[in-house]
Structures are given as structure tokens and as C-alpha cells.
Amino acid sequence: MQDLIKEYKETLRKIRKVKRGYPSVNERSPEQDCDYKILCQMESDLLWSLEWMETGRCPGNRRGIERRAAYQRERPIDPIHFQRYAMQPLYKQNKHTLSDYDMWRVEEALSVLSNLERDVYIMSRGHCLSYAEIAGLLGVAKGTVQKMIERAEKKMARQKETSLFLVG
Template sequence: MNQLIKEYKNSLEKVRLAKKRVQIKETEEQKEQYRLLCSMERDLLWSIQWMETGRRPGNKRGVERLAAYQQEISFDPIWIQNYAYTSTDGMVGSRITQTDRERIDEALSSLSPLEREVYLMSRGRGISYSEIAMMMSVKKGTVQKMLERAEKNLKCSKKKSV
């Protein structure tokens, strides 16, 4: 990444030098060249800033703070996957401890049976919303709503238990 940033900065210097040479701007062609070079300079600066900060330029916060990403993950996804596979297969895996299993059971007990099933299919087994909808003979939006309710309930039960 550092090499790429160096190359972009090198290009930026070349664009700035070319821009100084075209500063006369008497003819329409020179004006168009100047506008093009200004645009290139803006784009290079924007790209360099994005690469250096890891964030979209102009944003005060990173993408991790946007509303879509603000949802708290109730459990470690690996725990839920191990829980989903070991609880339905009947095989007890060593990946997840008994206390972790009990904590997950306690939290999932706050969900309705349907919400629990949908939650385990989606988060535990990694099944897509549309596949779950087909299996349950409901619309994809219904599955999404059930998951949103389940996540909300899990979040509330987590706050109560802490």
C-alpha cells in the first residue's frame, strides 16, 4: 500500500507541474486542459487521503460508525456456528465450553421458537434470507423482520444479564 501511495503522490507532483505550465489559459483548449488537470489533482488528493486514513475523505468517522454497522453483535459468530451445528447434530464439540453453551441457551430462551429457528439458520448455519424464506414459506422481508426482532431481544437480554 505504501508503494501505491508513493506512486499516487509522484503522479500528483507531475499533475501540479503540468498545471503550472498551462496557467496562461488564453485559448479554450488551454482552459479545458487546466480544468482537466485540476480535476486530476482533486481525484489524486482524494485517493491519497483515502489510502492514508483508511476512511472516505470528508467523513468524520469511519465506516464502522455508520448506522448499518452500529448494530452490536450479540455473540461471537463462531460460537453461534458451533452451537448451531453441535446442538442439531447431537455431537458435542470441544470448540465451545459448557458455560458458553449455557449462556447462549439462556439468551436464546428469550426468543420465540420461530425467531430462534430463523436466528440459528441465519447466524449459525449461514443460510441466506431468501433460502430461509423458501424453507419456511414466507417472504424474505418477513425473515429479515424476524431476525431484527431476534437481535433486538438478544441485545435486551444481554443488557439485563450484565
């Protein structure tokens, strides 16, 4: 990687040297002006690439990829089972349906949620809609949707810990 950075820096020096050799703005021909703009774009691209290689982050991002895992949460219910539960009215396939016991366990876990939290959770986890899509459907902010899902997951986790029927 260090060799690549050295090559990029050398190319950047060469481009800057060529740019200094161009006449001022008023003295350039249209062809020279076009070439100068291309050199400026090349310089900008090289600077962007160098910043990424030296810092290890996409230029302009506030947080690096290493911070993203902090926002992931464990799901109290298997997502595949929940999607089958949520999507059940849309298709009829006997090999993918849940047993009555599994259906009852999902309903028991969802029973602690308010109607709005339940709807938002089903849209997110069952129908695989993004927070932005859910926010657009409900007319609320994306952060509100995220908070509702976090609250719902906490309630469901608490229900799972305290209920004797949801063990296993």
C-alpha cells in the same frame, strides 16, 4: 481518472461520427448492418462506463456502496461460538466444542425468543443461510425474515443488558 474520462469521451465522439457515416437501415448490406450493431454496442458500453466513472456509482443502482454499512448490526453473541452451538449435532470434534458454561450462556440469550424467531436466528447465524434461503424454506417473504432477525437481535441485546449471567 479525468484523463481516462477524456479518452472515453473522445472515443465516443469517434464512434458516433463513424455511425453517422453509415447508410440508412434499408440501404445497408448485411455486413454493414452487423458492423453498425457492433458500433451501437460499443457506444452503449462507453456511455455506461462514463456514467460509472463520473458518478462513482454503478449505473442503475439506487444506492451507492457508502450507504450499505448503515444496515449492518452488531451481533450480541460471537458468531463463531454461535455457529459451533448450532452445528454441534452435525459433527463431533472435541477441540471445537463449547464449554458447558458457554452453551448455557447461548441458551440463556436465546431463551427470550419465540420458537420461530429462534429457528430463523439459528438458520441465519448458525447455519449461515441467506435471508432468501430461509424465506424459501419457511414460505415467507425475505423482508419478514429480516424483520424477525432484527427483532431477535434486539431481544437478545436487551436480555444481555439485563441478565447478570450474560455479562462478559
